[in-house]
Amino acid sequence: MNTQLAHGPFDPSTQHGFVNPAVVHGSTVLFPTARELKNRAKAPFSYALSGTPTTKVLEDALSELEGAAGTILVPSGLAAVTVPLLAFLSAGDHCLVVDSVYFPTRRFCDGTLRRMGVDVEYYDPHIGADIAGLMRPETKVVFLEAPGSNTFEIMDVAAVCDAAHAGGAVTMLDNTWATPLFFRPLEHGVDLSIHALTKYPGGHSDLMMGSVSANAATLAQLRDTQMQLGVNGAPDDTYLVLRGLKTMGVRLERHQASALALAQWLEGRDDVLDVLHPALPSFPDHALWQRQFSGASGLFGFVLDGDADAAERFLDALRVFGLGYSWGGHESLAVPASLGDRTIAKGPAAGSLIRLQIGLEDVVDLQADMEAGFAAVHGR
Template sequence: MMKVRELQDDPASGGRKAGLNTRLAHSGFDPAEYHGFVNPPVVHASTVLYPDVATMKAHSQKYRYALWGTPTTDALEAALTELEGAAGTILLPSGLAAVTVPLLAFLSAGDHCLIVDSVYGPTRRFADKVLRRMGVDVTYFDPHEANDIARLMRPETKVVFLEAPGSNTFEMIDVARVAKIARDGGAVSMLDNTWATPLFFRPIEHGVDLSIHALTKYPGGHSDVMLGSVSANSSTYARLRENQMIIGVNAAPDDTYLVLRGLRTMGVRLARHGDTAMRLAQWLESQPSVAEVLHPALPSFKGHELWKSQFDGASGLFSFVLRADEAAGSRFIEALKIFGLGYSWGGFESLILMVDLSDRIYAKKPEAGIVIRLQIGLEDYEDLQNDLRMGFAAAGL
């Protein structure tokens, strides 16, 4: 089988780059390299033997020790590197580890780190509890003021950490502009790209140095695995990989295989997630008990134009403001039969939770009510709509 990256060199293709679903189906592993099997081997390993002392001293064989990689981790790393347009990718045991390892790799005592205020809550907790203890000064900035972060840059600013859209409230930023400000100021830029996946947004193409993913979400897709990744450009990859090995974390083979398997169908699943989510978001806009729908693909959303100019699509996660107090919100949630009450997202099942904005500096609880976050799974639209109707009725809305 011809490798996908070679398709554009085939005269029959006319030089056209393979489409995203084709790349998802075939990236990362060539069956010809392993007896024709279409899936890579799941290598359970720690020790790797060397043929002689000279080879061990020179580190001249491909695999040295399982921490440094196996054919299984190589396959997923190669697929993600191609999809991201990166110089290389590392795998980590969770999405949070994919956040913390690059921060540890590029920050030291006395450094300054700028973080968007709409960041994933555990990222903030790591910054406040660990980075500050390490002697790193952390400043959060308003995502709506991201274009002006040059005034917050200092000589000691070494990392600008972004998330687009923002967690739970989905604020948008001009990623290329902010990445350029970071680069001009001598800082490395990182972006948590879990919401969009590389199918809908590729941060490195917009000047970001490192693209972070919770592979637990859409790439895994089945709510049965924890994994994370960081894809890096050529100026940051070597340092990122070196620090990963110094810390001593990599991905387990079975988890890696499950994510690689999920990656093959991510395109068709995301299309379903996104289509149903958009229909529900439009319907929710028409409901009298909904004050606002926070979905970047809606024309009514404040950051819609920024989203449209940068992203190729929308996934299945969004929020809305319910005109209710917490007691009515609890009745709404607890009346649902299909939406489960739980963290995470990106799996086959729909989920719901009440958003806590108490840790945010620039986004406070809306006066109109409470923020409800929906993860739209693969169920039928009509069933999800009816489930939400039941919630409204139970809450007296």
Template sequence: MHGFVNPPVVHASTVLFESTDAMKKRKSLPYTYGLRGTPTTKVLEDALSELEGAHDTILVPSGLAAISIPLLAFLGAGDHCLIVDSVYSPTRQFAHGTLERMGVTVEYFDPHVGAGIADLMKPNTKVVFLEAPGSNTFEMMDVRAVCDAAHAGGAVTMLDNTWATPLFFRPLDHGVDLSIHALTKYPGGHSDVMMGSVSANEATFGQLRETQLQIGVNAAPDDTYLVLRGLKTMGVRLERHQASALELASWLEARDDVAEVRHPALASFFDHELYARQFSGSSGLFSFLLSGGFERAAAFLDALEIIGLGYSWGGHESLAVAADLSDRTIAKGPADGTFIRLQVGLEDVADLKADLERGFAALSQLG
């Protein structure tokens, strides 16, 4: 617009109409009220739709809102919802809180179910919710097989695509109806903005957009600008995240004091074939298993100096947390040990290895 490299940030609530006739015909106009979008939000929606291969995209204030709004759009009292057991834990909390309070029956399934999801479908199954890879434990799934069986049973499919981003995996190409993303993570890229998106095919977008507007949420213009800025460097950053994470995962895998490494792009990973068949790359998030109880994991984490202890991921900084799998019913992981989820940032890999060595040295002091 006007030759500027970056789109202008439009702060708006009221949009003026040329006439009462134009007000009556407002549904045909691109902008009618700030809640329904502005030129700023439209630029990001279009960019994400192109990346995802989607009909259109909605923007919302957080990644969790990008999960809850499509679930609310396609579920109602008396419906049945299938959710992969390795799902992001706040998704489970929303399901057990709001959805069950609404009268929705929620059931969890094994991430390796594949076409066997057909055996779990019921006449009232309206949504099958996927995440690939699984949160914290990184199981992969046959997305096409699950989606084909779900569609045959009359359900809508949605997938949390935050780990891979549309640069490395495009869910709609594999039969998914709605692709969910926490733009807080890699698109934002600097740990300073919260936003989510849902990119949908043509068959589901209308109902998704109507639900968004009925709930009354959209993204703020300044946050949208930050994500647009981050999106321009996301590809370059992901190359560094991917390379550094793979180097660290291989290094950790060779250590005697690491019981297991879960990174889908490692050839040794139990679901590597599923990963390689569907994904074109990996990001900076993976986990590794430390033997023993939580106190050992805490000693390891507390010794770190460069790698921060904090939630979220996808920013320039490395982070680590002890994964809590206590809410799982199927994808629980090994009985002995604690998974450390590692977000590998943009720091020098040698510095990160030295920091992890501090953690292992603290473990050795415990015996």
């Protein structure tokens, strides 16, 4: 996989031997004749909104990683969620969304989709094939996220997709946590794989972009909706993602190893009630994770034995960990996780849930930083 990431589908011979693609800044494409202008739909590029040589290289690279028929680029991870939902839902439709979904996805579903007249219903992440009982004739989309946001539940993706397809629905999954290096959704029956490229592909907390990789049955409708909405990736951010992809494999190896080491250390502490990391054998969904995923990333959670004030003391004592949202970058982050939006997957019954993004720092320094946090909780 690292060889594939290092080289990708780009051919340096098309750019005078330079190993990286050129960054195309532009809007207008000129045509040599009026006839070619008229038939511009047949040209490889006709206007920058629909793509440039730079965006095509990233689309091709992501399609290759995902095993997809094609990929679209959009300006953020959230846009990568909203564009496919808009592409396949209309007034009067029913949409099933996993209850452990990323909160901004829920906000869009409860806001824009419901305002459009879409009936949104949330389901248990452990429902599996029983989702068939929630399907209706008007169910057009089943939305999955694995692992679940903040609480990291693992879904039986193939079982949910099989039931959804039997009911005539399109399936889409937010694959940001695992990336296509550790999970390839289309191989499990997902129609559209969603990714916040802001996270691991970018890898340096310096850009925002999202992608949707689609199978052959859904690609045309997805692309048409993208063009109706008028969104695509910006050239410089596209280049930064292309650069980030080259090292994503080796970075993920480090994120994974450091996160697992710290999760195991946290699991042995008396002041930690639970550690929510799918790669831990103690995690309830560990066997299901093993069956479907080939690795784990650097994002997980733990339940502090203490109230919200104790969690605040822990967080305020941190110096290596930053307090900030997003993840997938080089730096470690810690945030309190709020589950107040949940109706089914309500998370831990006691304690305070803290989400950790483990970056590329030395594990010994991150552990010492958290030791200081625990000392602050205990008033030391």
